[in-house]
Amino acid sequence: MNDRATARRRRLAVALLVVGLIAGAAAVLLWTATRSALGGVPMSTAPVSAPTAAPVTPADSPDPVASPATPTPASLQDIAGNPVHVTVLQQGVPLIDADVNQIQLNGDGWLSPDEGLAGWYGPPQWETVPGDLSDYRGIIVGHNVTGYGTKDVFYDLGQVRAGDSVVLTYALQAGGYATAGFTVTQDARSVPKQDVVAQAATTYKWVWQSDAPERALSLFSCDLDAPHVDGHSVDNWIVTAVRVS
């Protein structure tokens, strides 16, 4: 009897030990994921797909023979279209390559993009199309990590350096696609989330506005290395760029 009972306790102890080790390992893994995301950065080649078979007719660079799948570089003028894809190139290598959708503030006034997509903060709440001449910058934001701790589309925004390239692809209102090129003006900067919005007209005006009408862009993400409060980083990565083509 004692042997049988002893054997049962041993098996139970072993089972509890295994469960404890697995649960502990899982807990550590999940905790670690909140500080260092897992997996690879999701990338998608622009444009994802042609929404229509309409010929490429950029508003400012009509080229009726261009293929829908081959965005045409737009002239350095306002573009009658919406951004649908963003690519950040570092020495010609894509660092970020994500589809873009248009977003607005949520009920709490937060600007929070959809997971797996970069979000263009556009009209009516922010009436500047990235690349158009404006006193305000075009705003595109993206998650660095998902809620499950995996890397998201802007995971590497903090790696962007001055001189890197940003290419935006637009779905033109007239049909087709066009692209605009930007050059990053300074290394990615980590700024406090609270201050970047609270001091948007003063200290951090450079994030949101230009000193003179300009074709400028700001990219936002979260700084994963910054302290977290309530599950969120307290800092944003900011990358600014100006249109060059």
Place this chain on the structure above:
Amino acid sequence: MSSDNRGAGVLRKAAYAAGAMSLAVAGILITVPGASADDAAPCTPMAAYDEQVLVTPEVPATPGTPAVTHTAPVQRWSWNPHGEQDGPGDSTPVNDPDHWTANTEHYKDGEPLGVAYQAGTPGNGDWFYWTTEEVVDTPAVPGTPEIPAVYQTVHHDAVTCPVTVVTPPVVAPPVVAPAPEPETHTVPATVQTDGDQTAVLVLSGGLGLLAAGALTGAGLLVRSRRN
């Protein structure tokens, strides 16, 4: 034939010249501006009134002057009594021409005029009579009465000047292009670009607690076995 053609040519040239002259005169008349309404004197308001306008000035009376005449002999007559009377008495050639015979028209100074007179031996002389006429040396100038001045009453209507309303020039306000609608740029409350990991953290904590519980249980089992 040739002279006819030449004459027609001259007439044609004259007609052309007259036409050109007419055109020149017409051009001058058209070019010379007429008096415009702008030249009129400015209007002065005035009440109605009657004006006595002198038509004929007064002519003063002038005294007349009588004619200056003298009696001139015209015809001498000789008394022809036909033996009936001794003298003419009251007979004259005018009222008794049958007893008078025209004699001469040559007058000798001293012969009486308009009366019968006897020349020659008194008592035996012939009777003569010079008819006369009044010769006007200077015609009479009749006097003229005073002619009063003649006035005409001219009525002048009241002059009412049109009220000049000075309308200030309408200065059209400059067309100001409507200000473009200010673009909306709403700064978000925060840019939240990391996934909400609360669930992961809760799950991680739960697993941690599970691990701790399991390890604790395993430890208790091991200790009880040793005992």
